[in-house]
Amino acid sequence: MLLWPPKGVELHLRMAGDSRVHMDHDMEIGVTPTAVQKLPKHMREAQISTERTHLIADPIKKPRQRYVQKDGKCNVHHGNVQETYRYLSDLFTTLVDLRWRFSLFIFTLVYVVNWLFFGLLWYIIALIRGDLWHSDEEGWTPCVENLNSFVSAFLFSIETETTIGYGYRVITEKCPEGIILLLIQAILGSIVNAMMVGCMFVKISQPKNRAETLMFSHKAVISVRDNKLCLMFRVGDLRNSHIVEASIRAKLIRSQQTKEGEFIPLNQTDINIGFDTGDDRLFLVSPLIISHEINEKSPFWELSQAQMDKEEFEIVVILEGMVEATGMTCQARSSYLDKEVLWGWRFTPVLSLEKGFYEVDYNSFHDIYETNTPSCSAKELAAMVREGQLLPTLSLLTPELPKPYTLEPMSTHNPLSKEVDKGEEGERGEINGSAATLKDQPGLD
Template identity: 90%
Template sequence: MAGDSRVHMDHDMEIGVTPREVKKLPKHLREPQIPTDRTHLIADPVKKPRQRYVQKDGKCNVHHGNVQETYRYLSDLFTTLVDLRWRLSFFIFTLVYVVNWLFFGLLWWLIALIRGDLLHADEEGWTPCVQNLNSFVSAFLFSIETETTIGYGYRVITEKCPEGIILLLVQAILGSIVNAMMVGCMFVKISQPKNRAETLMFSHKAVISVRDNKLCLMFRVGDLRNSHIVEASIRAKLIRSQQTKEGEFIPLNQTDINIGFDTGDDRLFLVSPLIISHEINEKSPFWEMSQAQMEKEEFEIVVILEGMVEATGMTCQARSSYLDTEVLWGYRFTPVLSLEKGFYEVDYNNFHDIYETNTPSCSAKELAARLREGQLLPQLSLLTPEPRPHNQDLATHRQHLTDKEEPQGDEEKGGETNNGSANPLEEKP
């Protein structure tokens, strides 16, 4: 023990640290531990987060590589230009105009050079093709004035130059085409409906809890703008790996999650935030999953909201996703809508807030079987008490419970309090 202390003190002095008191470790920590099944279960590493298929902001995390038929991008040149990043769009926009002006400026300079206007410009009685064009710079300026229709009036084409008239027609036509294409690309890029999707919100988490005695998967959507999304509809996909009965492995298999397609609940009137619910029934991929099984699964839920922008009439699409670690069992969303004087107010501070609620940990299949057998009738009344708050003030919640438990006067008869939901039976004489 003294030798150990001396070694630690010497080491501390070497690195310039104040000597510390060395305590002897317990015996069970100094001896090597023998791994058992129980210690193995406790020491299991936390499940690593899987790679997202769709990011939270809606961008698909997929990159296309080894594309051999790149000519297909040029066949749809307009869409290719619109899909470019802003810095590339500005660079190409500027480059196209500069190259076009330089090209036609070169042609005007060649015409003047071939005709001899550059040599005889100062001679009296000589009629040049373009007056006051005596260098390549002046030809470049004349090309800019022609295509942009500025018309300063200093340089002007004469009627005794047929080749100049033809070149003027060609430049006017091609200039109009270039203007239409480039300005159209910039306009479409600026007014892209995906910018409208930035004001559409999805909750950070999805929850699973009981609604009307049925397990439901829920998430919340909202729109921050006063201009609404017309004909809004929503759908969801379950992304997970699957192996078929024949042994084929499908890494990103897509399964549809019904969120009201058959009942029309997928059509949204998105004026205030809505809670989208998926009933876990026989057709649901979560039908046989309990809470413990779902914690072991690896999946991703992709949510797609579509509709038309009321201001422009263009179709807009917003996307988000929930990993298996972002689906919480036994929670509900905090209400965000309140009634004020003459209007409803939405509190977006509570948009992502959830609170814990009593939820059975069994699967929806087992819950439905127990309900049919009547085994959960006493327990179901426990699923709807006042929930324990998750993001609210605890003092306010306790005061609410105190006010709720005050006797009403008519609940006490003969000094006895009725705690049940039915009146006590009277004894017959």
Template identity: 70%
Template structure:
């Protein structure tokens, strides 16, 4: 099981454990007003936070995600008693089945109808006495050359699939056979339309298209246009574009109302450009989605210190139409509180080559440190009203001997030169920021 090391000491692991659909013991239920996270010696409950002195005494447990990184929702529907509702929408039920069950139903439906009508054809021949006069040349049977159940089954297949080999044919002296022929032809057309339509919809589902839509592993918080912003990056690996692409974000966090009602997994909208139209994307190259911390933002009063104590999950949803098929596609991902990095900025991935722009996906998830105040956006607004200068923490170089070594090794956030300056890469240029020692 893979693990991602967060800056706050938590290990964020990809989950592989499914919760049971039914609870046998009521005492074994996990209350929704408490988190499952215990990381770095911090045990969090519904009423507060208990901090231990030695983090090595506690095993680090993963956080329970609401939405996985690959977009899978960790919600199981248990004790559903009104199962008849699935049968009222049988078409969607069949489309949602797994491929092995879908193919099994597809085969059983056709086989059952062939056997059913084959049995009726055999009964007609048996009642009329056709099976007793198979060698009588003067006898006119209902179906010529039908001498048993196997031949009746083959005639049923020929009738429903309109193959018509010409060896077994219905005669005009059998009115009941003509009626059965009409019934099987009509029902066979309905079965063909239903099952072929179901298979076509399942094959053309755009779920796999979402596999080539990428979200950055982490979200970052840093300054943009003198305002604190939450940012994450999205990209499309295919050359065929997503038409009418739009993005939205939800904050999943438990909430207690003023009346004392506890709401687990409360959903709050995060504005990522709905007012300005920035949520409508032209997703040709990777884009950085930005949420500004203002008075209506749920992060208005969150500082860097408070972020380490918060427990939330940000679910991001990218929607659009597949250019090749015109069908709607949706890709989802999420960011836990431990996957939100304060004081970071994404490394540029776009470069201008001779005659085209090139995207380097090796640096798609990489970030580098940038001067960011540790206070909340609310406090920054108060300082701006007073005319005071925004406090920026100094960037101190890590204790490394190689001046060209990356700040965090694999992530490649930046490089320190011999004079103690860090190179900060912006979207279009490279600047040097003096470091205060």
């Protein structure tokens, strides 16, 4: 008797049915079939088995393209600019913004062309008057004495505009056209000198060079301060001359989709780092830790540690102030990608008290140490503190500072905080890193 379907076909249909069940299950939990098809062939075949199990690989987080580089340069290129005449309307700023090799080339070219142009005019005047042929005759008064070739006319043009005054070539009083040309060259030469020398002076003294000695920490951290989650980073100034009226602000750069469906690829959201309280006005004598309190108005209010690891964003920080020596406005920029914001860390102290002065150790400027921090969101933490559920564990949020400023990995079975070994705690004691005085910190006298 003929069986239908055959045994091999029946097994094939059963496997196809299992694959359809897995596919329907993937659609329910939010995994699209296209994501599975993009996997390599051997991985796709390995996921289809006779058992009713299906392994779903976690998507690999792609590195985000920086909007602002670590050194402050904006990673944006302007393309398809049609109205290029706008650059010529502000010629001085255009010359200042050019690279040094182009600025030096234009600086040299402008002077050489100017000297050649007026040298040619002096040569034409001598040619029209006949000074090139009658200069050796007695009783002949040339327009410019000792001007008998284009080279001598070019040298006379340089001497006139630069006011060198060698005294060998000189204009005579019986040449009205030469006197007029001399006035024109003197006026235009002064304009050229003012513009080109001023351009080079501004380019040399640009305040952005002062920003090279302003430092930002390599990482930003999130930890607890006064029972509140805070986002923190450190800034410092390497020079003894201070930045006057220094202020700092921060922007959150991330993609956003509005309720109407509009997609904004690089939406900018303000991050409050003390605008209301005046903490954004800095007295930048020693390195400072800038803190952003994650409250109801913060864009990180509802983000927990697990959610923060999945987010894609960039934090741009901008430090502005006036250079004390010149009074010019200076701006320094840096940024932190999502992978550069570490949850549960603090900055190592860098200030120590010596005999008669405070000393800053810039070798530890970027150092951080791990601290006990709840993994929940700031909104959940505020609710727990308000309800009194976090009071028994508040002491766990202020870790000790061992000599290397690092803590051993701790277990995280407590959902609110990391557990500290009670034996070690009894031997070493607790040091409140946020409230301890300078004399209590390691390395301080």
